[in-house]
Amino acid sequence: MQVLLASPRGFCAGVNMAIDSLELALKAFGAPIYVYHEIVHNRHVVEHFQERGVVFLEELEEAPTGSTLLFSAHGVSPEVRQKAKERDLRAIDATCPLVTKVHLEAIKYAKEGRTIVLIGHEGHDEVIGTMGEAPEAILLVESPEDVDALEIAHPEHMAYLTQTTLSVDDTSRIIARLRERFPLIAGPTKSDICYATQNRQEAVAKLSADADLTLVLGSQNSSNSQRLAELSKEHGVAAYLIDGPQDLKPEWFEGVETVLVTAGASAPETVVEAVLDYLKEHYDAKIEPRLVREENVSFPLPRELRQLASS
Template sequence: MKVLLASPRGFCAGVNMAIQSLELALAEFGAPLYVYHEIVHNRYVVDSFQRRGVTFLDDLGEAPEGSTLLFSAHGVSPEVRQAAKDRQLRAIDATCPLVTKVHLEAVKYAKEGRTIVLIGHEGHDEVIGTMGEAPEAIVLVETTDDVDLLTPADPAHMAYLTQTTLSVDDTTRIITRLRERFPEIVGPVKADICYATQNRQSAVAELAQEADLTLVLGSQNSSNSQRLAELSKEHGVRAHLIDGKDDIDPAWLEGVETVLVTAGASAPEVVVEACLDFLCERYDAVVEPRLVVEENVSFPLPRELRALA
């Protein structure tokens, strides 16, 4: 068996920043420590921090007054920020800067009085946070069919934004439909879909055509990981999204000569390495690293933690 090991894969700059922030906060303030929502959408990461005394919560009322709280990489609404202040929590903002960019764009377009079309997945933490910036001005769409149902008050005064972890191809189709229906709609100068999401998708699109099967390391609630598995299937290659090697069904590998292995932007390299070890030991696999795009992006820590780094 040959294993094509995609690069780039795994942690992006935003995830690296968020996890380093939690590590530093844990070292400085100790447990118990609280995080609003999962720090990143990955079961391995969340479980490992829970074992060290970190509590992930969806209700700020569960955090004792005066305790230390991190906002996750996916961002939060102004309402949540205010609730943290009201409870006198020591809040540390680990929001990915690319998500913050979308929030600022939402505020800008709302101040201009535009109807904002947000392309994203209903219920996703990032979408909830972005919509919270201007709830009266934002409408969510997930498909081109949703675009066809839009009835804005002023079709000539609209804007669009996107969740950062979407399928590039799907999002392009939706934006194209928006522009067909609303020729005067405006959007961000620089695309909202993050560089890491695009790069990981590019790697799968290029390498899947050489494989019989794709294994994507990532959790089921990770939007960008889901997109990688879907993209492989769109290229005619079976794909499975797994948290780790224990999820691999040997039946998947019957008759398989080449496996593409990649990882979503919130999946740690340790789970990738364990998967490779399993394939090498069980199937005598030969691993062939394949670099598609170079990445050298990094983001600064939250200001509350920079002196601790």
């Protein structure tokens, strides 16, 4: 078996920053550290920190008054920040700067009196946080059909934003429909979809043509990982989203000569290596790295942790 190992893959700069922040908080303040929602959407990462005394919360009330709380990479609403302040929590903001960009755009458009159309997945942590910046002004759409159903009182005062981890192609279709229906709609000068999401999708789009099967490392609740599997299928190549080698099924590999392996932006490289080891052991796999685009992006630690990191 030949294995095409996609690059770039795995952790993005925002995930690295969030994980480094949690590591540093554990070192500085000790367990328990509380995190609002999962630090990133990956089972292995979450379980790794749970074993070290990190507690992941869905409700702020679960964090004891005065304890240390870290906001995840997906961002939170102003309401959550205020609640943390009222409970005297030591809050550390590990929101990805690219998510913060979308929040700031939402605030700007709301102040301009625009109706904001947010393209995203209902219930996703990032979407909840963004909508919380201007709940009265934001409408959520997930498809061109949702755009067709919109009824806007003042179409001349509209703007759109997007979740950062969406399918580039799907989002482009929705934006095109928005511009068709609402020609005066404003939008961000630079795409809200993050560089890592775009790069990983580009790699799958280019490399899947040479493969019979695509394996995407990532958890089921990872939006950007889901998109990678969907993209491979759209290119006519079967794909499976897996957490690790324990999810692999022998029947997937019947008649398969070439496998593309990649990983979502929240999947650690250790799970990629575990899958490669499995394929080597069971299928005598030969690994061929395929570089599509270089990545050299890094984000600074949260302000609350920078001094600790330098000391």
